[in-house]
Amino acid sequence: MNRRTFLQTTAATAVAAAAGLPARAADPLKVGFIYVGPIGDMGWSYQHDQARQAIAKEFGDKIVTTYVENVPEGPDAERALTQLALEGNQLIFATSFGFMDATVNVAKKFPNVKFEHATGYKRADNLATYDARFYEGRAIQGTIAGRMTKSNKIGYIGSFPIPEVVQGINSAFIHAKKVNPDVEIKVVWAYTWFDPAKEADAAAALIAEGCDVIMQHTDSTAPQAKAQEAGNVITFGQASDMAAFAPMPRVTSTIDNWEPYYKKRVAAMLDGSWTSESTWGGIGTGMVKIGEISSAVPAEVKAEVEALESKLASGEYHPFTGPLNKQDGSAWLAAGETPDDGTLAGMNFFVEGIKAELPK
Amino acid sequence: MILGGIDIVTLIATLMAASTPVLLAATGELVAEKSGVLNLGVEGMMIIGAVAGFATAVGTGSPVLGFLGGAIAGALLATLFAVLTQVFLSNQTATGLALTMFGLGLSALFGKGFEGVRPPATGKVPFGPLSEIPGLGRILFSHDWVVYLSLALVVAVWAFLRFTRAGLILRAVGENAEAAHALGYRVIAVRLMALAFGGALAGMGGAYLSLVRVPQWTEGMTAGAGWIALAIVVFASWRAGRVLIGAYLFGGITALQLQLQAAGYAIPVHLLSMAPYVLTIVVLVVLSAIHRRGVQAAPAALGRSFHAST
Numbered sequence: 001m002n003r004r005t006f007l008q009t010t011a012a013t014a015v016a017a018a019a020g021l022p023a024r025a026a027d028p029l030k031v032g033f034i035y036v037g038p039i040g041d042m043g044w045s046y047q048h049d050q051a052r053q054a055i056a057k058e059f060g061d062k063i064v065t066t067y068v069e070n071v072p073e074g075p076d077a078e079r080a081l082t083q084l085a086l087e088g089n090q091l092i093f094a095t096s097f098g099f100m101d102a103t104v105n106v107a108k109k110f111p112n113v114k115f116e117h118a119t120g121y122k123r124a125d126n127l128a129t130y131d132a133r134f135y136e137g138r139a140i141q142g143t144i145a146g147r148m149t150k151s152n153k154i155g156y157i158g159s160f161p162i163p164e165v166v167q168g169i170n171s172a173f174i175h176a177k178k179v180n181p182d183v184e185i186k187v188v189w190a191y192t193w194f195d196p197a198k199e200a201d202a203a204a205a206l207i208a209e210g211c212d213v214i215m216q217h218t219d220s221t222a223p224q225a226k227a228q229e230a231g232n233v234i235t236f237g238q239a240s241d242m243a244a245f246a247p248m249p250r251v252t253s254t255i256d257n258w259e260p261y262y263k264k265r266v267a268a269m270l271d272g273s274w275t276s277e278s279t280w281g282g283i284g285t286g287m288v289k290i291g292e293i294s295s296a297v298p299a300e301v302k303a304e305v306e307a308l309e310s311k312l313a314s315g316e317y318h319p320f321t322g323p324l325n326k327q328d329g330s331a332w333l334a335a336g337e338t339p340d341d342g343t344l345a346g347m348n349f350f351v352e353g354i355k356a357e358l359p360k
Numbered sequence: 361m362i363l364g365g366i367d368i369v370t371l372i373a374t375l376m377a378a379s380t381p382v383l384l385a386a387t388g389e390l391v392a393e394k395s396g397v398l399n400l401g402v403e404g405m406m407i408i409g410a411v412a413g414f415a416t417a418v419g420t421g422s423p424v425l426g427f428l429g430g431a432i433a434g435a436l437l438a439t440l441f442a443v444l445t446q447v448f449l450s451n452q453t454a455t456g457l458a459l460t461m462f463g464l465g466l467s468a469l470f471g472k473g474f475e476g477v478r479p480p481a482t483g484k485v486p487f488g489p490l491s492e493i494p495g496l497g498r499i500l501f502s503h504d505w506v507v508y509l510s511l512a513l514v515v516a517v518w519a520f521l522r523f524t525r526a527g528l529i530l531r532a533v534g535e536n537a538e539a540a541h542a543l544g545y546r547v548i549a550v551r552l553m554a555l556a557f558g559g560a561l562a563g564m565g566g567a568y569l570s571l572v573r574v575p576q577w578t579e580g581m582t583a584g585a586g587w588i589a590l591a592i593v594v595f596a597s598w599r600a601g602r603v604l605i606g607a608y609l610f611g612g613i614t615a616l617q618l619q620l621q622a623a624g625y626a627i628p629v630h631l632l633s634m635a636p637y638v639l640t641i642v643v644l645v646v647l648s649a650i651h652r653r654g655v656q657a658a659p660a661a662l663g664r665s666f667h668a669s670t
Contacts (some may be wrong), residue, residue: 042578207386211555211622229575244476245476
C-alpha cells in the first residue's frame with residue numbers, strides 16, 4: 001500500500017465514521033481539545049485541561065478524551081482540528097479566540113462532528129460558542145487596584161486588541177477610577193497569548209514606568225514572578241488561581257471554571273440533545289470564580305469587593321452601568337443603562353479616561 | 361536620561377539583560393557553524409538548559425551550579441546530535457529539527473515538578489561606587505555575572521577564531537573538511553567539540569531565561585528564542601563581533617517596543633517586530649552582492665556531511 005492509497009483509505013474510513021455509520025453501543029464518545037499553549041502554562045490552557053481531566057473522570061469509560069497542546073493560531077489550527085475530526089472525535093473544543101476561522105472551516109467539512117469554540121462569535125449548526133464573563137472578575141481586580149495603588153498607575157499586559165481583552169481593560173479601569181479618581185492605566189500589548197520572556201519584559205517595562213499594580217491578559221505566570229522580584233507590586237491570578245504567588249504579589253485571581261460547562265455539553269452529546277448555542281456565563285453561573293483574597297489586602301477593601309462579588313453574582317449589578325462615555329467623549333450608556341451582550345461581545349473602544357490608544 | 365519619554369539608561373540596561381539568552385546561544389551556534397555543522401536544534405538545547413539549570417539551581421540553592429547544570433545538559437543534547445550527524449551521518453537539517461522537538465518534549469517531562477517554584481536569585485556583581493556613576497554606572501556596572509560572561513565569551517570566541525592555531529583548524533574544518541582531513545586533522549573530533557561548546561552555550565542561555573529573565577520554569581518558555589539565535593548568526597555573517605550587535609539589536613527592539621508602549625506611545629508593533637527579520641534578509645542580500653566574486657560569508661562546508669574514506 002503506497003502512501004496515497006493509505007491516506008485515501010484512512011480518509012474514507014474517517015469520513016464514513018464521521019458520517020455516522022451505526023456506532024456500536026460500547027464505543028465511547030471521543031472528545032478532542034486543542035490548546036493554544038502548553039498545559040503546563042499554569043494559566044489558560046492549564047485550566048481547560050483541568051476541566052478535560054474532570055470530565056474524563058466523571059464519565060469514565062463512556063468517553064475518551066484527546067488533546068493537542070501548543071497549537072498556533074492560524075493554519076496550523078485547521079490542521080490540528082482536521083486531524084482530531086479524522087481520528088473520530090465527535091465533539092471538539094477549540095479553546096482560543098484565534099482558532100475561530102479555522103474552527104468554522106473545519107466544521108463546514110465535518111457536518112456530523114460537533115465543534116465548540118471558546119470566546120468567539122461565529123456559530124453554525126454544528127458549531128457552538130462558549131465564553132466566560134471575565135470582565136466581572138476585572139471589576140473586582142479594578143476595585144482592589146484602585147484602593148491599593150500608591151503610585152496611582154496600573155499596568156495592564158494585553159494579549160491582542162480583541163473585544164474579550166478590551167472589556168477587561170475597560171472594566172478594570174472603570175472600577176479603579178470609581179474608588180480612586182486619580183488612577184491611570186498603562187497598557188502594553190504583547191501580541192502573544194504565551195511567551196514567558198516577553199510577558200516578563202512587559203511587566204518589567206510597566207514596573208519601570210512606576211506601575212505598582214500589574215494586570216495580565218496573557219497565559220503564563222511570568223508577570224507574577226517579575227512582580228514578586230520587584231517586591232512592592234501586586235498582581236492577580238489570570239485564568240488559573242496562581243496560588244503559588246499568594247499572598248504577595250498575587251492578591252486574588254479570576255479563575256476560569258470550564259468544568260460544569262464541559263460536563264453539560266458532554267452529557268448532551270451522550271443523550272443526543274446537543275444543539276448549537278452560545279453560552280456566556282459569569283460569576284453567577286460559576287463559570288468565573290474569584291480566588292481567595294490574600295492577607296495583603298486590607299480588611300475593609302476585602303469586605304468591599306466581597307460585597308461587589310455577591311452583587312455581580314446575583315445580577316443586581318452590571319460592571320458596565322451608565323453613565324459611561326467612550327474614550328473620544330461621545331456618549332455610550334445613559335445613567336443606569338447597561339449594554340446588551342451583542343454590544344459587549346463586539347467592544348472595540350476604550351471608555352473615557354483611558355489615555356492609551358487602542359491599536360486598530 | 362530621558363529622550364522622548366523613554367529612559368535611555370533603563371532601555372539599554374534592560375536590553376542587555378533581555379538579549380543575553382540569544383547572545384549566548386548565538387555565540388555557541390557560531391562556533392558550531394564555523395566547524396561546518398548546521399545545528400538547527402538550538403531551541404531544543406536552550407529549553408533543556410532552561411529546565412536543567414532551573415532544577416539544579418533549585419536543588420542546590422546555587423545559581424552558579426544552575427548555569428553549570430544548564431550548560432552540561434545543553435552540551436549533552438548537542439553531543440547526541442553530534443553522534444547522530446557526525447558518526448552515523450544523518451541529515452543535519454532533519455536531525456536538528458528533531459532535536460528541537462525532542463528538547464521541547466523532554467523538558468516538559470522533566471519540568472513537571474518545577475512549575476510555580478521560585479529559583480534562588482542570581483546576584484548582581486558588586487562594583488561598589490562604580491555602579492553609582494550616573495548613566496554609565498547603570499549601563500555598565502549593574503548586571504549579574506552572566507551578562508559579563510556572555511560579553512567575555514564573545515571576545516574570547518573572536519580571539520580564538522582569529523588568533524589561535526586551534527581556531528584556524530576549526531575554520532579549516534568548516535571551510536574544507538576533506539582538505540583538513542588530508543592534512544591530518546581529526547575532522548570529526550573537532551566538530552564534536554565545537555558542537556558540544558555550542559550546546560553548552562545554548563543551555564546556558566536557556567538557564568538565563570529560567571533563572572534570571574523570567575525567572576521561573578514554564579513549559580515551552582523559550583518561545584522561539586533559539587530560532588532567533590540562528591537568524592542572528594546569519595545576520596552576523598559568521599563574525600563574533602556582529603553576533604553581539606545582532607543580539608543586542610534583536611533584543612533591543614523587543615525591549616524598546618514594550619517600553620515605548622508602557623510610556624504611552626501608539627507604535628506599529630508589527631512593523632517593529634518584523635524589523636530584525638527584514639534586516640537579516642537585507643544583510644543576506646547585501647552579503648551575496650558583495651561576495652559575488654570573492655569568498656562566501658558562510659563556511660563553505662556548512663551543512664555537508666563528512667565521511668573519511670579510509
